[in-house]
Structures are given as C-alpha cells and as structure tokens.
Amino acid sequence: xxxxxxxxxxxSLVAASATDPYSRDDFPPDFFxxxxxxxxxxxxxxxxxxxxxxxxDTYARTAYGMSGGYGHKSCDQYHKYKEDVALMAKMGLNAYxxxxxxxxxxPNGKGPVNPKGLEYYNNLIDELISHDIQPHxxxxxxxxxxxxxxxxxxxxxRRVVRDFKTYADVCFREFGDRVKYWTTMNEPNxxxxxxxxxxxxxxxxxxTSSISNCSKGNSSTEPYIAAHNILLSHAAxxxxxxxxYQGKQHGFIGINILTFVLLPLTNSTEDLGAxxxxxxxxxxxxLNPIMFGxxxxxxxxxxxxxxxxxxxxxSNIVKGSIDFLGINYYYTSYIxxxxxxxxxxxxxxxxxxxxMIENIFNATAMPRDLQKAVDSLEQSYGNIPxxxxxxGQVTLRNSSLDDWPRVKYLHGHIKxxxxxxxxxxxxxxxxxxxxxxLYELLGGYKISYGLYYVDLNDRELRRQPKLxxxxxxxxxxxxxxxPKVIIELKKNAPMPSLHNVI
Ligand code: FCB
Numbered sequence: 200x201x202x203x204x205x206x207x208x209x210x211s212l213v214a215a216s217a218t219d220p221y222s223r224d225d226f227p228p229d230f231f232x233x234x235x236x237x238x239x240x241x242x243x244x245x246x247x248x249x250x251x252x253x254x255x256d257t258y259a260r261t262a263y264g265m266s267g268g269y270g271h272k273s274c275d276q277y278h279k280y281k282e283d284v285a286l287m288a289k290m291g292l293n294a295y296x297x298x299x300x301x302x303x304x305x306p307n308g309k310g311p312v313n314p315k316g317l318e319y320y321n322n323l324i325d326e327l328i329s330h331d332i333q334p335h336x337x338x339x340x341x342x343x344x345x346x347x348x349x350x351x352x353x354x355x356x357r358r359v360v361r362d363f364k365t366y367a368d369v370c371f372r373e374f375g376d377r378v379k380y381w382t383t384m385n386e387p388n389x390x391x392x393x394x395x396x397x398x399x400x401x402x403x404x405x406x407t408s409s410i411s412n413c414s415k416g417n418s419s420t421e422p423y424i425a426a427h428n429i430l431l432s433h434a435a436x437x438x439x440x441x442x443x444y445q446g447k448q449h450g451f452i453g454i455n456i457l458t459f460v461l462l463p464l465t466n467s468t469e470d471l472g473a474x475x476x477x478x479x480x481x482x483x484x485x486l487n488p489i490m491f492g493x494x495x496x497x498x499x500x501x502x503x504x505x506x507x508x509x510x511x512x513x514s515n516i517v518k519g520s521i522d523f524l525g526i527n528y529y530y531t532s533y534i535x536x537x538x539x540x541x542x543x544x545x546x547x548x549x550x551x552x553x554x555m556i557e558n559i560f561n562a563t564a565m566p567r568d569l570q571k572a573v574d575s576l577e578q579s580y581g582n583i584p585x586x587x588x589x590x591g592q593v594t595l596r597n598s599s600l601d602d603w604p605r606v607k608y609l610h611g612h613i614k615x616x617x618x619x620x621x622x623x624x625x626x627x628x629x630x631x632x633x634x635x636x637l638y639e640l641l642g643g644y645k646i647s648y649g650l651y652y653v654d655l656n657d658r659e660l661r662r663q664p665k666l667x668x669x670x671x672x673x674x675x676x677x678x679x680x681x682p683k684v685i686i687e688l689k690k691n692a693p694m695p696s697l698h699n700v701i
Contacts, residue, residue, distance in 0.1 A: 221617050223677050231333060231628030232675055233294030234287065234650060235589050236276070237340035237385065240637040242300065244277035248315035250303040253342035254353065258401035259638065273638045274653050275660050280323045283634065286651065286662060288330040291675030295327055296588055296630045298337035298385065301344050301366050308344030309362050312369055324377050334378045335586070335630070337455065338367055338436070340385040341394075341401055341640065348402055354391075354425040360432045367436035371444045379450035381440065382525050382588070383433040386457040387426065388485055395421040396547045400640065407546045418546045420505050427507040430488055430517055437520040455525030455588050456485055458576065459532045460568040464556060469536035473553040476501075477534045480551050482576065490580050492518035502550050523627070524580075527589035528572045528612075532557050569615035573624050582625045587616060589632035591648040596636055600652055603687060605667040610688050613674070631671065635662060 223232075239245075239255040246252075256271075276283055287295055301308060304316040327334050343353045351358045367383070375381075384390070393400025396418045397408045404416030433454050440452045461477050463470035479487075479495035487495045492514040498506055509517065537554040548555060573585060592608035609631060616629050636649035644655060650668035653660050664672075670684070 221614055223675055225617055226620070231294035231335070231586070231630075232671075233292050233296055233332075233335065233628065233630040234290075234634035235296035235630040235632050236274075236634050236637060237298040237337065237342070238300035238303070239273075239340070239342045240633075240640070241274045241297070241635060242277045242303075243272040243275040245271040245273075247277065248303075248319070249306050249313040250300060250316065251306045252345040253300065253302045254345055254348050254401040255340075255342040257345055257348075258341075258403055259643065261403070272660070274635045276635075277319060279660070280319075281326055282662070284323075284326045284330055284332065286664075287327075287332055287634065290650070290668060290672040292332055294333045294335055294380075294628060294630065295634070296335040296337065296382075297323070298340035298342070299370060300342060301339065302342070302346070304369060305344075305366055307346035308350075309347070309365065312373075317373060320374060324374055328377055333380065334374075335380040335382070335588075335628075336370070336374070336378050337382040337385050338370060339363070339383065341390055343402075353402060354394075354428050354432075355421060357428060357431075359428050360435050363432035364435040364439055368439060368443075371440055371448070375440075375444050375448040375450060379448070380523075380586075381450060381452045382455050383436050383452065384429055385455050385588075386527055387429045387433075387454070388481055389457040391422045391426045391429065392547060395425050405546075407549075419550070422547050423502065423506050426484060430485065431513060433489075434513075434517040434520045438516055451522040451584075453521045453523035453525055453586070454485070454489065455527060456482060458482060458526045458528050458572050459530065460571045460575070461532055461534050464533045464535040467536070469538075470534065473536035474534040476551045477532075477553045477555065478575070478579070480547065480553070482579070486524070486576075486580055488514070488517045489521055490518070490583075497551065501552075521583070523584040523586060524576070525586045525588035526572065526576065527632070528569050528587060529590065530557065531568050569612045570619045570622070573616075573619040573626060574622070577624055582623075585624065585626045586628040586630070587612075587626065588630050590629065591632035593642075593646050593648055596645060596647040597652075600663060600665045602665045602667050605648075605650075605665065606670045606684075607688055609667060609671065631667075 239253060244250065245256060299320055304313060304320065306313050324334050347353050347359060347362060353359060371381070390400060394402050395404050395416060398405030398411030398413040398416060403411065403413055404421055405411055405413040405418045406416050407418040437452045459481060461474050461481070463474040476497055479497045483495040484498065487493060488509065493509060494506060533556040535554040535556060536552065538552050569587065569590065576585070590612050592605040594602055594604060613629060616626055619626055631650060633648045635651045636647035636653045638644060639646050649665070650671060651662040651664055653662055
C-alpha cells in the first residue's frame with residue numbers, strides 16, 4: 200500500500216507535470232518582465248500643457264478617426280500614471296517600456312523645453328523607480344512633431360538629424376540619471392514601409408499602393424530616403440550618448456525593429472531566394488548598416504541609385520551604434536517570389552521581387568515561432584543582447600475579460616523565450632504589448648492587445664484586469680497555476696489573427 204507521504208509526493212509530481220512547464224525561476228533573476236505602451240497611444244492630454252500635435256495625431260484623425268466618444272483622451276495615462284504604475288507593481292513587472300512624446304517635451308520639435316513635459320516624464324520615471332520598475336524608454340514611436348513634418352518634410356530631410364540629436368540630448372541630460380535603457384526608434388523598418396511605401400501609417404505618403412490613397416509621396420524613393428535619415432539620426436543620438444553620458448550614467452542604447460519569422464511559401468528555389476531577399480529588406484535594411492556599416496548588397500544591386508549611400512564617416516558612425524537590439528514580434532509571414540513586379544516604381548517589395556503573404560496559417564497554428572525569430576537574428580547578426588520589446592495577441596476591443604487566446608499566446612511565447620535562452624541566446628527581457636487597451640496603430644479603438652481593459656464609456660476610464668493580467672501576475676509572483684488553466688492552455692483552439700479582427 201502506498202504511504203500517504205508517497206501518494207502526496209506522486210500527486211504533486213503529476214500536478215507539477217500537468218501544471219506549467221516552466222516558471223519565473225527558470226529565467227535569470229535579472230531578466231526583465233514588463234509591459235509596453237507608447238506615448239500617443241496611451242497618454243491622452245494631447246493638447247494639454249503645451250503639447251503640440253505629432254504625425255501620429257494627424258494620422259489618427261484621418262485614418263481611423265478618434266472614435267469611441269473619447270476624443271483625445273486615450274487611456275489618459277498623463278493623469279493616471281500613478282494608478283498605472285500601481286497596477287504594474289501589483290502584477291509584478293520589473294520593467295515598463297514607454298515612449299516620450301517629442302512634441303510634449305519640445306513643442307514643435309525644436310526650441311525651448313516645455314517645463315510641463317519635463318515634469319510629467321520626471322514624475323512618471325520617479326514613480327516607476329520608487330516601485331522598482333525599470334524604465335525602458337523609446338524616443339520615437341511613430342510620432343515625429345507635425346511641425347517638423349510641415350517645415351521640412353520630417354524624416355525626408357537631412358535637417359531632422361540635428362533636431363533628433365538635440366531632442367535626444369535633452370532626454371539623456373534630464374532623465375539619464377534614472378533611465379538606463381534607451382531605444383532611439385520603434386520599428387523604423389515598418390514605419391518607413393507603412394509611412395512612405397504603402398501609406399497606411401503616419402505620415403501616410405505613397406505613390407504606388409494597393410491599400411492607401413495617399414495625397415502625396417513617392418514609393419520608389421521616399422522609403423529609402425526616410426530610412427537613411429532615420430539611421431543617421433539614430434547614430435547621431437547613440438554617438439552623443441556614448442561620448443557625453445554613458446561613462447557617468449552607465450546606461451545602454453539600442454534600436455528596435457519589427458521582426459517576422461519569414462518562411463518560403465513553397466520549397467522552390469525561387470521562393471527560397473525570395474525569402475532571403477525579404478530578410479535583407481525587412482531586417483538587413485536597418486541592421487546591416489548598424490552591424491556591418493552598409494546596406495545589404497542585394498538592396499544596392501536592385502535599387503541602384505535610388506538607395507542613398509553612406510559616406511565613410513557616416514558608415515563609421517552607424518556601424519556598431521547599438522548596445523542592444525529590441526525586437527517586436529507578432530507573427531510568421533510567408534514569402535513568395537514575384538519576378539513580374541521588378542519594374543521600378545512598384546514600391547519596395549517590387550524592388551526586391553518578393554510578395555509577402557502574412558500569417559496565412561496563423562488562425563490555427565499554435566504560436567511557437569518567437570524562438571525562430573531570435574535564432575534567425577542571431578545567425579545573421581551574432582549574439583547581441585536582445586529585448587523582446589513587444590509581443591501580444593490581438594482581439595476585438597470589449598470581446599471579453601476572459602481573454603483565453605491572449606493567455607495562450609503569451610504562455611506559448613514566453614516558453615519560446617525560455618527555449619531560446621536555454622539554447623544560448625542573449626535575450627534579456629520580454630515585454631507584453633500592451634499594458635492597457637489603448638489607441639491602436641492599426642485599428643484605433645476597434646481592437647486591443649491590453650492586459651487591462653479600459654472602458655471608453657466610463658468617465659473614469661477604469662482599468663479592469665483581464666484573465667491575461669491575472670495569468671501574467673501569477674506567473675511573475677510564482678503562484679501555482681490552477682491545473683484547469685493548464686488544460687485550457689493545451690486545447691488547440693484557433694488563434695485570432697489581425698485580419699480576422701479588423
Ligand atoms: C506595433 C507597434 C505598436 C502597436 C503594435 C500592435 O507595430 O509598435 O505601437 O500598435 O504594433
């Protein structure tokens with residue numbers, strides 16, 4: 200007969216294997232587990248205390264409208280930051296990724312610093328630090344001051360490099376005693392594709408697009424010019440940080456890109472080649488200059504003189520300009536060779552003769568690809584410290600507080616991060632997009648990724664935890680996960696994809 204103790208031990212063994220396959224303790228103690236937002240998407244108070252509009256404000260008014268009866272309030276984090284930091288602390292986050300609104304800190308993009316803007320970010324940073332939450336700060340998240348767009352075309356002009364550097368200087372000087380993780384740009388690769396090639400993101404410029412009707416732009420030149428100025432601006436800020444601040448502030452500077460797992464649609468040689476070209480375009484466009492000092496050879500060959508070139512001095516300042524790489528990862532994309540579209544003027548995908556078919560299998564597949572995204576970057580660029588800056592699951596806003604698809608998605612992806620770590624990769628942190636249901640870049644208030652639901656009809660904009668917030672908190676607080684939850688997690692229910700919800 201089994202003794203009681205043995206029986207109890209067996210039950211707990213079964214419980215252990217039936218419960219979570221991993222725990223917080225499997226990760227290094229200094230690993231960052233956080234959540235992310237960006238200034239325009241979460242702050243509200245868009246015209247308060249001296250802030251001026253950004254290109255994201257302009258886009259929001261035309262693309263999706265500030266619908267939802269909430270005008271420019273979004274989540275009102277500008278006024279509710281203390282409440283939000285308390286939520287983060289309660290969940291057990293040790294990091295928060297947010298961005299600074301350039302046009303709040305320096306209205307119109309240049310000139311005097313706005314004391315109210317300074318005060319807000321100082322307060323937010325102090326509140327985070329007092330709760331042992333590390334601020335991870337982004338300087339540009341799709342929100343260049345509209346004044347600079349109007350004055351000289353924003354990222355299309357070389358003049359932006361000096362203004363961005365001055366803005367970065369203010370941030371390092373004012374906040375760098377407490378902020379140790381600086382990201383210059385959020386997803387510049389998608390920003391230039393969406394903003395200047397297809398026109399579905401701010402500043403909505405394009406000439407050849409099947410999805411947008413832009414009033415101005417040139418899809419065959421502008422994406423490359425904007426990308427070049429973004430790289431030079433990033434490098435100018437990074438070099439300033441290293442020369443003037445890093446020695447005394449002991450922080451780190453990096454950049455962020457959106458990364459995909461890119462798979463050939465078929466095993467044909469053509470699709471395999473197209474997949475390599477797509478990688479060169481989607482990651483290499485930014486990472487090759489940063490890691491090796493120049494654009495990928497394929498881009499130079501296919502795009503010719505429309506691709507700006509680096510002088511020796513520029514190449515030297517861009518090369519090696521990051522201490523870490525931030526990646527946003529959402530899904531897998533399939534790549535198809537598309538030779539017929541190689542004519543000049545067809546946009547950037549046509550330039551490299553590829554067609555991107557987004558997550559066609561995502562609706563049924565379990566999300567098990569983040570590890571591949573990490574592996575593929577490390578194969579190309581070495582073992583650079585990596586932060587998963589954004590990862591999350593879309594649902595319709597208001598769908599349910601019982602957001603099982605999101606719990607499953609996060610559960611699967613955090614396991615991927617652990618597998619990547621066990622495989623020797625240099626991942627240092629993971630941030631869920633997003634902390635709150637905020638104003639989404641694609642879809643406005645119609646869709647959401649939040650751990651917390653924010654009811655737009657509630658005057659107080661009360662934050663309500665979804666199941667995903669509770670699951671994340673349990674994981675971070677090392678609480679035992681209810682076996683029923685695990686059974687649910689194992690069910691192979693379809694995952695919603697972006698296309699299903701917008
Ligand atoms: C990323 C953006 C972020 C958010 C998510 C869903 O591309 O960086 O602002 O909208 O997508």
